[in-house]
Amino acid sequence: MKLSKDYIDVGVQTNQRDAMLDFWANKAGLPYEELLKVGGGNHQHRHSLNGSVFKLNHLRDALPDNPKTGYAELLIARPEVTEPFTLLDPDGNKVTLVPEGHNGITHIGIRMEVRSLAAFQNFYQNILGLEQVSETCFKWATTLFFLEEHPAHQRCEEMRGVGYRYVTVQVWNVDETHAAVVARGGIEGRAPTTLGSTARISFITDPDGNWIEISQRASLTGDLSAN
Numbered sequence: 001m002k003l004s005k006d007y008i009d010v011g012v013q014t015n016q017r018d019a020m021l022d023f024w025a026n027k028a029g030l031p032y033e034e035l036l037k038v039g040g041g042n043h044q045h046r047h048s049l050n051g052s053v054f055k056l057n058h059l060r061d062a063l064p065d066n067p068k069t070g071y072a073e074l075l076i077a078r079p080e081v082t083e084p085f086t087l088l089d090p091d092g093n094k095v096t097l098v099p100e101g102h103n104g105i106t107h108i109g110i111r112m113e114v115r116s117l118a119a120f121q122n123f124y125q126n127i128l129g130l131e132q133v134s135e136t137c138f139k140w141a142t143t144l145f146f147l148e149e150h151p152a153h154q155r156c157e158e159m160r161g162v163g164y165r166y167v168t169v170q171v172w173n174v175d176e177t178h179a180a181v182v183a184r185g186g187i188e189g190r191a192p193t194t195l196g197s198t199a200r201i202s203f204i205t206d207p208d209g210n211w212i213e214i215s216q217r218a219s220l221t222g223d224l225s226a227n
Contacts (some may be wrong), residue, residue, distance in 0.1 A: 001169070001181075003141055003171055004170045004171055004220040005170035005217075006142055007052040007107065007170075008141055008169055009053040010052065010053075010071075011165055011168060011213070012093060013162060014058055015059060017045075024056060025047065027089075028076070028087065032045065032046075041061055042059055044057050050076065050107040050142075052108055052143070053168075066158045067161070068154075068163050069210045069211075070112050071110055071163075072111045072164075073095070073110070074093070074108065074109075074164065075097075075111065077100045077107055081098060084097070084099075084102060085097045093163050108144075110146070113150045115151055117149040124145065125138070127181060127185050128140070130145075140169070168212075168215050170220055171216055174214050174216035178192050178214050187204060189202075189204055198218055200224050201215045201216070
């Protein structure tokens, strides 16, 4: 997978705009970047996240009471932190600030609760082509994914819902990347579509139905008109 950015972005959805903005800016310490109005009553408040983007999506309409995804915890490396420190945001999302290098985390890590370790090992290694660090850890760009097997974990059927809902990878050509992942056995969530002049995106899902956005952003790759 040819990436246009060596960082994985994280997307959260909420109906608590002000409380969440205050937490992520002032307690988690993520600098605010910009507001992106993505349509459908969704205002995406974008924050800097060690090279990644933390996408705080505030939805105008009430979010459905869907099960949590497998994206169970966000780990953020901080040079000033001397030992791991865990916080819960207003929606109950777990975020842990860790020293740089803790468990190999130099930028961010994501703890995944998965129903089958073997299924995710196959998905990350053979379908996405990620680097395997250990039996339970995979590296995608600068992000580490830590797998914890929980056979009773409920499958994610919908992207909409409160909490961590998806991750985003930036690529040079979304159509080619999406087709290649599906050809290797990845499940299509949404076919590629263009969002004005900003980006062309698609979605795939992992073995537990968690959503992964594949994005070709014009600010990174140039004009989207060729797609």
